[in-house]
Amino acid sequence: MRTVLIIGMGGVGSVVAHKCHQVPDVFTKIVLASRRLESCKHVKAQVGNPEIDIAQVDADNTHEVVALIRKYQPQLVVNTALPYQDLSIMEACLETGVDYLDTANYEPPNEAKFEYKWQWDYHDRFKEKGIMALLGCGFDPGVTNIFAAYAKKHHFDELHYIDIMDANGGDHGQPFATNFNPEINIREITQRGKYYEAGEWKTTDPLSVHKPFDFPGVGEREMYLMYHEEMESLVQNFPEIKRIRFWMTFSEQYLTHLRVLQNVGMTSIEPVEYEGHSIVPLKFLKAVLPEPSSLGSKTKGKTCIGDMIEGTKGGQPRKYYIYNICDHEACYEEVGSQAISYTTGVPAMIGSKMLLEGLWRGQGVFNVEEFDPDPFMEDLKRYGLPWEEQFL
Numbered sequence: 001m002r003t004v005l006i007i008g009m010g011g012v013g014s015v016v017a018h019k020c021h022q023v024p025d026v027f028t029k030i031v032l033a034s035r036r037l038e039s040c041k042h043v044k045a046q047v048g049n050p051e052i053d054i055a056q057v058d059a060d061n062t063h064e065v066v067a068l069i070r071k072y073q074p075q076l077v078v079n080t081a082l083p084y085q086d087l088s089i090m091e092a093c094l095e096t097g098v099d100y101l102d103t104a105n106y107e108p109p110n111e112a113k114f115e116y117k118w119q120w121d122y123h124d125r126f127k128e129k130g131i132m133a134l135l136g137c138g139f140d141p142g143v144t145n146i147f148a149a150y151a152k153k154h155h156f157d158e159l160h161y162i163d164i165m166d167a168n169g170g171d172h173g174q175p176f177a178t179n180f181n182p183e184i185n186i187r188e189i190t191q192r193g194k195y196y197e198a199g200e201w202k203t204t205d206p207l208s209v210h211k212p213f214d215f216p217g218v219g220e221r222e223m224y225l226m227y228h229e230e231m232e233s234l235v236q237n238f239p240e241i242k243r244i245r246f247w248m249t250f251s252e253q254y255l256t257h258l259r260v261l262q263n264v265g266m267t268s269i270e271p272v273e274y275e276g277h278s279i280v281p282l283k284f285l286k287a288v289l290p291e292p293s294s295l296g297s298k299t300k301g302k303t304c305i306g307d308m309i310e311g312t313k314g315g316q317p318r319k320y321y322i323y324n325i326c327d328h329e330a331c332y333e334e335v336g337s338q339a340i341s342y343t344t345g346v347p348a349m350i351g352s353k354m355l356l357e358g359l360w361r362g363q364g365v366f367n368v369e370e371f372d373p374d375p376f377m378e379d380l381k382r383y384g385l386p387w388e389e390q391f392l
């Protein structure tokens with residue numbers, strides 16, 4: 001019997017639960033845990049599998065996660081809670097000797113900064129324990145890293161220039177809402193931009209560098225240069241990369257709202273005193289914005305996320321574009337979620353499947369591009385995220 005414990009029953013966790021349920025020969029037992037039992041009950045009812053077990057857990061507390069793992073004896077813990085919980089869940093996996101997978105790298109709550117260092121530092125301890133952690137197995141990070149590994153394996157001798165481009169052409173009809181956790185999303189977007197070129201990291205003012213791109217399935221959109229974590233591991237794992245950048249599209253309406261919220265201080269993570277209470281403005285903003293999981297039924301349109309790669313093959317220059325187009329309404333019909341949760345949850349399920357089937361194995365802490373991309377790429381087509389490629 002193979003048991004998977006999924007912690008964090010928000011937008012992404014719900015999709016992982018649905019998709020694991022669709023592959024019962026691999027995930028013979030599913031346990032859902034979250035800060036609120038209500039969230040688990042909701043997802044269990046949506047999935048419609050009475051065999052699923054549910055539990056309440058505060059994943060900030062390693063002891064609680066250890067107790068949960070000891071109770072259910074999973075082979076794998078999938079972390080779909082927030083980046084703040086990564087280290088406490090990894091500690092619990094170490095203590096109990098269980099494999100770990102997540103979709104976003106650790107971020108300290110009181111500092112809007114994300115980098116792999118905190119989690120890479122666990123490598124030796126995971127190795128000694130003989131267990132494995134697979135980091136960043138969503139779409140970006142995740143599939144975008146695997147696209148690069150696939151390009152390297154099949155079409156290039158060297159990858160020189162990579163532009164990861166993420167377009168969300170979806171419309172949810174709300175004046176302002178984020179497609180995944182608003183707090184994490186706004187922390188990410190309001191940071192300074194950063195990209196890698198000629199051996200060094202260069203920074204830009206937030207969202208100051210932008211250009212249009214005609215995305216397949218979505219159309220022309222303005223995309224903005226941002227920092228994103230997959231660049232850090234790709235540069236490490238493909239040292240021949242000369243430049244790598246990450247771009248994401250935003251509508252003018254979204255940016256106008258964000259600018260106003262920033263200007264009045266609502267995106268700050270510095271606590272303020274309010275009527276005798278200490279409040280973090282961004283956390284309060286999250287509380288009044290729509291839950292990403294509530295946007296599914298309202299969102300229409302498509303996403304297109306992919307890698308534009310230039311490099312060489314047999315001494316000749318080559319340019320190649322690989323991407324996935326995902327339809328918000330089709331995702332909602334299948335699993336009751338919009339495409340952002342879907343494009344993150346499906347790869348997390350496939351990564352879990354790779355681990356449990358023994359196709360991706362190692363001892364220590366790994367990023368997804370370190371493994372053979374082929375079985376993962378086949379499963380993307382099989383489980384709802386078909387990809388396309390163009391030689392330009």
Ligand SMILES: NC(=O)c1ccc[n+]([C@@H]2O[C@H](COP(=O)([O-])OP(=O)(O)OC[C@H]3O[C@@H](n4cnc5c(N)ncnc54)[C@H](OP(=O)(O)O)[C@@H]3O)[C@@H](O)[C@H]2O)c1
Nearest residue numbers: 008009010011012034035036059081104138139140180181
């Ligand atoms: N790689 C990618 O492509 C990608 C894309 C999008 C998102 N992500 C990542 O995916 C993760 C989930 O995003 P989301 O949009 O699903 O967010 P979400 O809807 O806010 O869900 C997060 C869930 O985590 C649970 N949670 C929070 N703190 C917890 C704690 N201390 N203990 C236990 N559970 C806790 C919450 O539980 P309750 O509901 O029980 O309160 C909530 O349901 C985030 O880390 C995000 O950065 C990755």
